[in-house]
Amino acid sequence: MEKRKEFIINAAYVAVICALIYIGINYLLGILFPFIMAFLFSYLSVNITKKIFKDNKKLHRGIILALIYIVIIFLLALLISLGINKVGDFIKTLPTFYRNTIDPYINTLESAIVKAGESLPESLSASFSQVADGLFDGVKNLISSLTGGFVNLTTSIITSTPEALVSIIVTIVASFYMIFDYEGIAKWFTTSIPAKYLAIFYEIKDFCENRLFKILGSYITIMAVTFAELFLGFSIIGISNSGMWAFVIALLDIFPILGVGTVLIPWGISSIITGRVFLGIALLVLYLIITVVRNFVEPKLVGTNLGLHPLATLISMIVGLRLFSIVGMFGLPLALSFFATRSKKGQ
Numbered sequence: 001m002e003k004r005k006e007f008i009i010n011a012a013y014v015a016v017i018c019a020l021i022y023i024g025i026n027y028l029l030g031i032l033f034p035f036i037m038a039f040l041f042s043y044l045s046v047n048i049t050k051k052i053f054k055d056n057k058k059l060h061r062g063i064i065l066a067l068i069y070i071v072i073i074f075l076l077a078l079l080i081s082l083g084i085n086k087v088g089d090f091i092k093t094l095p096t097f098y099r100n101t102i103d104p105y106i107n108t109l110e111s112a113i114v115k116a117g118e119s120l121p122e123s124l125s126a127s128f129s130q131v132a133d134g135l136f137d138g139v140k141n142l143i144s145s146l147t148g149g150f151v152n153l154t155t156s157i158i159t160s161t162p163e164a165l166v167s168i169i170v171t172i173v174a175s176f177y178m179i180f181d182y183e184g185i186a187k188w189f190t191t192s193i194p195a196k197y198l199a200i201f202y203e204i205k206d207f208c209e210n211r212l213f214k215i216l217g218s219y220i221t222i223m224a225v226t227f228a229e230l231f232l233g234f235s236i237i238g239i240s241n242s243g244m245w246a247f248v249i250a251l252l253d254i255f256p257i258l259g260v261g262t263v264l265i266p267w268g269i270s271s272i273i274t275g276r277v278f279l280g281i282a283l284l285v286l287y288l289i290i291t292v293v294r295n296f297v298e299p300k301l302v303g304t305n306l307g308l309h310p311l312a313t314l315i316s317m318i319v320g321l322r323l324f325s326i327v328g329m330f331g332l333p334l335a336l337s338f339f340a341t342r343s344k345k346g347q
Contacts, residue, residue, distance in 0.1 A: 260287055267283050
């Protein structure tokens with residue numbers, strides 16, 4: 001009876017903690033995200049300053065932080081410009097593709113169905129007409145939904161741009177405030193938290209520092225594998241500047257929401273539409289190969305560095321992504337690894 005009561009209490013405690021984490025990530029993270037990123041950039045700058053300059057001067061911190069932002073902005077500008085060019089080429093070909101390919105095909109198919117219906121017995125003609133009408137209504141609805149989806153996506157991007165710019169500005173400004181008063185913020189933080197919880201915080205901090213560098217090494221390895229696949233594929237296909245394209249797209253593959261498909265899929269589809277069928281199919285096949293390889297390599301590498309089974313890593317990454325977006329994709333495997341490590345230490 002006592003064991004059952006203890007189990008219920010522990011289960012309720014875990015459920016409350018999970019509920020608080022879920023609410024925090026889904027409702028508070030969006031508000032606090034610029035400040036969280038500002039602190040992470042500040043923390044990173046302080047540690048890089050200590051390693052490079054062997055000191056912790058405010059001027060050196062500011063220089064490192066400014067260099068980090070310059071590199072990030074340059075890479076983002078490069079990726080966005082390449083993406084806009086490819087998507088722009090794809091959009092430009094859509095009207096011509098619809099006029100020269102889709103519309104004639106629909107008209108030809110409709111004429112063939114009408115002729116087939118005329119040759120049928122009168123008892124089947126009505127049913128056949130209903131099926132044909134339903135088929136063409138479905139095609140029209142599909143085209144309409146694709147057009148509407150593209151318009152909604154474009155509108156969403158346009159409307160979210162000002163908010164994203166505000167978040168970026170807040171992150172940059174807050175990070176410079178933090179980096180120039182880093183010791184004061186750290187002192188306030190440590191004196192505001194009770195000693196019992198502060199010990200747990202430092203345990204989590206040390207664990208994350210140790211594991212995050214290993215995870216970073218894993219993703220550098222994954223990026224190198226993706227670069228090699230892209231470079232080899234582009235060289236076989238005959239794409240000019242294969243190394244440059246492979247490097248840029250491999251950088252995109254680090255981000256789970258973007259990935260190589262952000263470039264390869266529009267590139268492949270637009271190539272097929274414009275008549276370069278071999279190039280389009282080759283790019284889409286290359287995308288499938290890279291995706292399959294990554295889904296095998298990523299859980300293995302990340303799981304090894306986290307001390308988790310590759311299957312457990314893959315499941316936790318998918319569940320985390322579904323529940324908590326990108327934060328959950330990295331955070332849930334990290335949390336499982338932390339609890340698994342604590343459990344082993346307690347044994």
